[in-house]
């Protein structure tokens with residue numbers, strides 16, 4: 001159709017009124033079809049010219065993006081967007097003329113928060129830049145679906161957790177049973193029991209009930225679904241913030257802290273609060289394994305599509321048998337340990353689509369590695385920058 005119209009335009013001087021009318025009609029029809037197609041899309045489309053003025057927006061975009069003005073056409077795109085963070089992003093990215101892959105923003109506004117993903121594609125014709133195409137997708141539901149899938153996976157690990165609880169509650173329940181039997185026997189013998197005789201049995205029963213309560217509370221803490229808020233972020237930043245807070249405790253135990261954070265580490269999708277919790281649990285275990293006087297190293301690196309955080313200590317280390325048990329809920333060798341620290345670490349990493357692994361040598365030390373996948377958008381960005389092959 002386009003070719004036909006172009007040919008017809010070439011012959012324009014020779015066309016009569018009727019032919020020109022029909023040509024214009026064809027053009028209008030084609031234009032309308034394009035608009036209908038673009039307006040039927042479930043992604044937002046915004047086209048800008050070389051001066052970053054809005055040339056076109058589709059219906060979906062107008063519904064998705066909070067706009068500062070009703071009429072978007074001819075406005076500079078960043079002055080049009082009512083969300084400051086998105087406006088700043090567009091202002092920073094568009095003039096560079098470089099493509100952007102799936103940059104994510106959360107709109108809190110009224111009602112439920114939505115996550116929007118922005119991609120910018122420079123548009124050119126015959127190698128002449130013409131402007132930019134901005135594609136916006138609402139990925140809120142995709143994110144929720146991912147979280148549900150990960151939760152289903154971590155439900156599988158609940159079986160191990162439930163087995164752990166069953167094992168834990170067996171002893172107190174057994175002990176309660178025995179002490180009730182003892183009371184029954186004493187009652188049979190004496191018809192009644194004085195406070196001193198009954199008291200010693202009842203005290204044990206109360207203690208065991210408290211123990212059961214503790215087990216249930218810890219269990220609920222470990223299995224509670226995490227209300228994660230996943231955002232793209234930099235793990236190095238999370239670690240730096242954490243170290244400021246950990247260093248005083250380390251100083252008191254003469255533990256030297258070393259951090260070697262890789263520069264230009266790709267961003268990952270994470271919940272900072274939970275990731276901090278996981279790192280704290282591993283760091284505290286490392287410091288406990290050292291006791292006094294030693295070195296704790298926190299390092300980041302990138303490898304095989306993952307960002308890895310290695311937490312190494314020069315502490316007591318572990319045997320192979322011990323290593324096989326440490327992620328089991330309630331496994332602890334400490335007098336006042338809950339044995340749930342690493343269960344939480346495991347759960348947090350699963351929630352991030354990642355892994356946790358451990359290497360250790362008795363009397364030498366231990367390294368825990370927390371690995372978080374690099375999202376596809378970051379990988380593409382790195383490929384495009386030519387930093388990775």
Ligand SMILES: Nc1ncnc2c1ncn2[C@@H]1O[C@H](COP(=O)(O)OP(=O)(O)OP(=O)(O)O)[C@@H](O)[C@H]1O
Pocket residue numbers: 281285286289313315316317318326331332333334336337338339340341342343366
């Ligand atoms: N860095 C480490 N070096 C040596 N042993 C470790 C290390 N980290 C964990 N462990 C072993 O794994 C066990 C389980 O760790 P986890 O963090 O789950 O519980 P915990 O530290 O015992 O209790 P809590 O975390 O509640 O203080 C520890 O008791 C310890 O025996």
Ligand SMILES: [Mg+2]
Pocket residue numbers: 281284285337341342
């Ligand atoms: Mg611990």
